[in-house]
Amino acid sequence: MRPLLFALLYAALVAPASAADKPVDDTRAQYATRLAQAGDSVEARQALAAWCRKNDLDAEMTKHLEEVIALKSDHGEARRLLGYEKVKGQWLRGEELAKSKGWVAYHGRWMPPREVGRIEQRKKRFREVSRQRSDWANAWELKTEHFKIKSNCPAPIVQELAKSIEDCHAKISQIFKPRKSQPIPLEIFAKQDQFVRESRKAGIPAGPGMLGYFYWGSESGIRCYYAGSLERTLGTLFHECTHLIIRSSYNEPPIWSNEGMAVFFEFARVTDAGFDIKSVPYDRLWHLRDMLKEDKVDLGELVGLRGSFEYSVEYYPQGWGLIHFLLYSNNGKYLGALQKYYELKVRKDPVADFKAVFGTAPADFKAEWEAYIAKLEPANAEELMAAALAAVDYRAEVELAKGYAAQAKAKAPTDWRTLACEARVLLRQAELDNDGEIAAQALAAFDAAFEKRPKSKKPTMRELQFDYERGLACVYTGEIARAVSSAEDILEKDDFNAPAYRLLALALCSGDAQSRDLAEAKEDLALAEDLGPGHENTWVKARIAVAEGKADEAQKLLVQAASEDRFGFGGFLYRREAMRLRARNAGDDVEIIVPGGIVPPGEE
Structure with missing residues (x-):
């Protein structure tokens, strides 16, 4: 035998259970105490900003850096942390800084012309390899x-x-x-x-x-x-x-x-x-x-x-x-x-x-x-994360998922994966409810998880999936240029990453009419299709159809996408989007599901 x-x-x-399971540090309580005790001098506000940076309070850090330069306009460190550079005696950032360097606008972000050429070469190489392996x-x-x-x-x-x-x-x-x-x-x-x-x-x-x-x-x-x-x-x-x-x-x-x-x-x-x-x-x-x-x-x-x-x-x-x-x-x-x-x-x-x-x-x-x-109940952080994602992905039970995610975070507050789990659940909620505020919370949670994630020269496929979902949250909050940047960053590490091309397509058919590039969106989606079919691609086709004003075609594509993921989260989401689109076409007072922001009736 x-x-x-x-x-x-x-x-x-x-x-x-993992040794990483431990109580939560009350960072915000510490911040409130420091804020109440801080003075109004340049040094005090700079020290407070530095503490916020160390403790991943990015919004608070930005606020206090702005206070520093309001008190001392030429404060170099504060300016640099806020994205400024000094050019010919002037502090510039954003579009003004990009133009001063001779950069060009490319799909919603400013880039050196050489970088644009490199991206186009990568896409050309991809098409050649994809045609061969198809x-x-x-x-x-x-x-x-x-x-x-x-x-x-x-x-x-x-x-x-x-x-x-x-x-x-x-x-x-x-x-x-x-x-x-x-x-x-x-x-x-x-x-x-x-x-x-x-x-x-x-x-x-x-x-x-x-x-x-x-x-x-x-x-x-x-x-x-x-x-x-x-x-x-x-x-x-x-x-x-x-x-x-x-x-x-x-x-x-x-x-x-x-x-x-x-x-x-x-x-x-x-x-x-x-x-x-x-x-x-x-x-x-x-x-x-x-x-x-x-x-x-x-x-x-x-x-x-x-x-x-x-x-x-x-x-x-x-x-x-x-x-x-x-x-x-x-x-x-x-x-x-x-x-x-x-x-x-x-x-x-x-x-x-x-x-x-x-x-x-x-x-x-x-x-x-x-x-x-x-x-049989989840006990440690790993099991709680699995339960949270199962609850939202297979049952669309957001509150149950949020409860499990919160328990996982409480057990392993310093583990970037528990923060990522919280972010994913919030992203799913934002998608289901078409809620921009929840999408902003999801993006903040993704950013917090990213800061905690160990830096590696060669990210795993799962880490790249996290980066894709973070970019997706950027699309839902209307940060189209950042979403495009996220997709390009993924493709820098893996130029055959289907979700990244799908993210590019979604970003380029979202936002306002001026920022859209539907021809490029279709091309990027075709590249994603070459790498592997999936209900997500059908969903992005529906998004492109919405942007083109083809409501009937979008409706059919959403129904098709739902049938391709009958037992997953996509089935819940696509059916809900199809119902909303149908209601809008019937003249009901409903909001349209459009990544990049909620569009009330009559304003599309």
């Missing part, structure tokens, strides 16, 4: 220890996916001990239509809702396409990798145990510390609890299912929940039995096999199982 290695899963779950015949290969990867996606994306899928394989292999084999073929397509076409050539019909699959027979492997984000694509890869390894290790275990374990690994987190399997998919957990409240769960029925054709969507959270219970409940009481269940050489009736191994029928577990599921 193989050694009992399920304990690895249990050990990961019960590991102690054909699957030009796909390139990357070999790792366990995978032979073929892809026409940009190299940084494939390298990140390759590292993570190797981490996943290593963790799963510790548990299931698959038979040794040749490197597993893994095909990652840049576009969904390529994935569908090549799957059909292999005799596998891939429908529009399929993100990927594993295949087994004389040859085995995994196929998927890049689904617009690392997280979504990795979830697909982890899920299918689990299936493949279970299939190579055991004699076709029942569908609930196969899919339940695949969902368990699908939601593993890839962190700086490695592959974290203790994460809970809170949207699945809450879905399961909803079904339990409505008495719609029958464990005997779940365990008795035969084949994927019977395993419909409502069983996925049930299968995950039963696996989680058998792994972790009662200090790992059922770990040994679960190992034996997978190792059965001869399988007869799934329910009878379950009773033979676990000593009781599935239905007899229900009371204990329900009590266990009811107690």
